[in-house]
Amino acid sequence: MLLADKTVIVTGASRGIGRAVALECAHQGARVVIGHSGSAQGRTAAFSLMEEISGFGGHGIEVGSDAADLDTGGRLVAAALDAFGSVDVFVNNAGICPFHSFLDMPRETYLRTVDTNLNGAYFAVQAAANQMKKQGNGGAIIAVSSISALVGGGMQTHYTPTKAGLHSLMQSCAIALGPYGIRCNTVLPGTIATDINQEDLADEEKRAYMIRRTTLGRLGAPEDIAGPVVFLASDMARYVTGAALLVDGGMFVNLQ
Ligand SMILES: NC(=O)C1=CN([C@@H]2O[C@H](COP(=O)(O)OP(=O)(O)OC[C@H]3O[C@@H](n4cnc5c(N)ncnc54)[C@H](OP(=O)(O)O)[C@@H]3O)[C@@H](O)[C@H]2O)C=CC1
Numbered sequence: 001m002l003l004a005d006k007t008v009i010v011t012g013a014s015r016g017i018g019r020a021v022a023l024e025c026a027h028q029g030a031r032v033v034i035g036h037s038g039s040a041q042g043r044t045a046a047f048s049l050m051e052e053i054s055g056f057g058g059h060g061i062e063v064g065s066d067a068a069d070l071d072t073g074g075r076l077v078a079a080a081l082d083a084f085g086s087v088d089v090f091v092n093n094a095g096i097c098p099f100h101s102f103l104d105m106p107r108e109t110y111l112r113t114v115d116t117n118l119n120g121a122y123f124a125v126q127a128a129a130n131q132m133k134k135q136g137n138g139g140a141i142i143a144v145s146s147i148s149a150l151v152g153g154g155m156q157t158h159y160t161p162t163k164a165g166l167h168s169l170m171q172s173c174a175i176a177l178g179p180y181g182i183r184c185n186t187v188l189p190g191t192i193a194t195d196i197n198q199e200d201l202a203d204e205e206k207r208a209y210m211i212r213r214t215t216l217g218r219l220g221a222p223e224d225i226a227g228p229v230v231f232l233a234s235d236m237a238r239y240v241t242g243a244a245l246l247v248d249g250g251m252f253v254n255l256q
């Protein structure tokens, strides 16, 4: 098992990519902290994941706290310590993408997106890193960014800068935290079919276009992101830091 005896915090783990990541971490022997928004729906989904994990003898707890709240990282770390005594891996995954055109972008939508995807993440990474430094055994931090860190989206002008920001944060943190043995890496998913884009991809033409953009001929599933995250979290990636791994079914390279 790749993550035996490790404590892994995953933000946004009640659904979608985060859920698949948390589940695979638990399958790989980790104790997991399942972060979610604190909504009734998030809590129900997190409890169902906890049940699934305990069903195969794993250990998980849930913490509901808004990712946009700058204290959420500290809460997640405190809960991990209380339940499991350590923080070894931090996966920053929680995010929103409320598709909207640029010229009439409401300030509230812009600010909520940046606060949820990037500002909260910054201080959550800081909280996890301080705990890892205190433990003295190194650690791994992984940001779930996006192919959108590298390319644009006309309806994502508020979103793509947050994904580029996370990618850049991991690069700088790889330098800042390398002396403590803490590795920082980014995963850049392509289009993964989840709740975040259910409405957008309900448009059959758009869906077909996104599928055509891949070289593998399909959209991603949340489980496609879990393996790469577990790899980066594990000692298999012990010399990998400051790296970014595209997991996009070939979408980025597919020019002609
Ligand atoms: N799907 C895709 O194509 C891609 C997604 N990504 C990124 O992957 C990450 C996960 O996305 P995905 O799984 O698709 O999305 P989902 O909408 O399926 O899941 C989002 C998760 O984030 C949590 N979340 C949302 N808002 C908050 C908040 N304010 N505070 C705490 N938790 C919150 C949700 O919790 P709750 O259940 O409580 O609402 C849920 O667990 C995002 O950062 C996204 O940008 C990157 C590239 C492609």
Ligand SMILES: C[C@H](O)[C@@H]1OC(=O)[C@H](O)[C@@H]1O
Pocket (backbone or CB within 6 Å): 097, 145, 146, 147, 148, 153, 163, 190, 191, 192, 196, 197, 200
């Ligand atoms: C929400 C989008 O469908 C999804 O998110 C991203 O980061 C990419 O732009 C994907 O297409």
